[in-house]
Every structure is written in C-alpha cells, then in structure tokens.
Amino acid sequence: MAFSRIRTLDATSRGILSRKAVVMLCSLLAPLILLHLLTDRCASPSPVRDSLRSKRLVSERSAGSELAGHRVAGWAADVRAGATVWQLPEESPALPPPPDLVVSPRFAGKVSPLGEGSKKLPQALIIGVKKGGTRALLEFLRVHPDIRAVGAEPHFFDRNYDYGLGWYSNSGLRLSRE
Numbered sequence: 001m002a003f004s005r006i007r008t009l010d011a012t013s014r015g016i017l018s019r020k021a022v023v024m025l026c027s028l029l030a031p032l033i034l035l036h037l038l039t040d041r042c043a044s045p046s047p048v049r050d051s052l053r054s055k056r057l058v059s060e061r062s063a064g065s066e067l068a069g070h071r072v073a074g075w076a077a078d079v080r081a082g083a084t085v086w087q088l089p090e091e092s093p094a095l096p097p098p099p100d101l102v103v104s105p106r107f108a109g110k111v112s113p114l115g116e117g118s119k120k121l122p123q124a125l126i127i128g129v130k131k132g133g134t135r136a137l138l139e140f141l142r143v144h145p146d147i148r149a150v151g152a153e154p155h156f157f158d159r160n161y162d163y164g165l166g167w168y169s170n171s172g173l174r175l176s177r178e
C-alpha cells in the first residue's frame with residue numbers, strides 16, 4: 001500500500017518535472033530565436049548603400065597626391081596599410097543633398113597659422129568618443145605651424161560616408177597646405 005503510493009507520487013512528480021523542463025527550454029529558446037532574428041535584420045544590407053558602393057577602387061600609396069573625380073590616389077590610410085580599398089559611389093540619386101558643414105561659432109575663422117591652402121584629403125584623423133578630449137587634442141595640434149586643422153567636424157565616417165570621398169575632399173574645407 002505504502003509502496004504503491006510512493007510510485008504514484010513519483011510518476012506525478014516526473015510529469016511535473018518534464019513539464020517544467022519544457023517550459024524552461026521554451027523560455028530559453030524564445031529570446032535566443034528573437035535575438036537571432038533581430039541581428040539578422042540589423043545585418044541585412046541596405047539597398048541604397050549597396051547601390052552606392054558597387055564600385056571598388058584600389059588605391060596605391062602616393063603621398064601628397066590629390067583626388068580627381070572618382071580616382072583616389074593616396075591618403076593617410078595608405079601610409080599605414082600600403083594599399084586600401086575604397087568603395088566609391090557611382091551615383092547618388094536616392095540621397096538627399098549633401099549637408100553643408102557648419103563650423104561652430106567657437107572655432108569659426110580659426111583655420112591655421114598657414115592660412116588658406118588647397119583642398120586635400122587629410123593626412124591624419126583624430127578619432128575619439130564624445131567627451132573624450134578630441135577637441136583639446138586638435139587645438140594643441142593646431143598650434144604647430146606645419147599643421148593645418150579643420151574648424152568643423154566633417155563627420156564623414158559616421159554620418160556622411162555615403163556622399164563619398166568627392167564630398168569629403170570638396171566639402172568646403174581647406175584641409176592641407178599646397
């Protein structure tokens with residue numbers, strides 16, 4: 001009698017346990033599947049970006065050379081890498097007109113002791129997180145007589161990359177000395 005009661009209890013607890021296991025498994029799998037779907041969605045290519053970056057151009061290192069149309073010859077990245085791959089836009093029909101660079105009133109007119117120069121791509125970039133002290137670094141570097149620094153942050157890599165190097169080099173900034 002007592003033995004059969006124990007067997008009945010065991011069967012019941014086994015059922016409860018298996019149901020709990022199924023529920024736990026589902027609650028573990030559901031967020032994983034959701035995460036997978038979300039990451040897939042984020043990683044899916046943008047049609048605009050794809051159409052803009054369909055053309056690739058390998059530029060060889062050539063210090064001091066200038067950008068001519070879609071032909072890129074040399075830049076600071078080349079100095080480090082030896083050669084770099086640029087994805088240049090063939091056309092930009094879907095993009096809004098490129099933004100004008102707005103120079104902060106604090107730095108307006110502060111170009112460099114070198115005065116105006118020709119439009120060239122920069123030979124060095126300052127990259128940093130917000131409030132990381134990049135402005136202070138820029139201002140220290142600007143004091144050097146051989147360094148010409150921009151007064152506005154072009155935000156080329158984070159906001160305006162799709163406008164291409166043409167926009168970057170012709171964005172109204174005189175970036176380096178002739």
Ligand SMILES: Nc1ncnc2c1ncn2[C@@H]1O[C@H](COP(=O)(O)OS(=O)(=O)O)[C@@H](OP(=O)(O)O)[C@H]1O
Nearest residue numbers: 127128129130131132133134135136137138139153
């Ligand atoms: N050397 C040094 N040591 C400690 N802190 C420093 C230094 N140089 C700049 N700062 C502080 O950095 C803040 C500005 O950083 P950013 O120029 O990157 O600002 S911004 O994100 O571009 O607006 C700004 O901080 P806040 O004054 O709190 O805004 C600066 O005071």
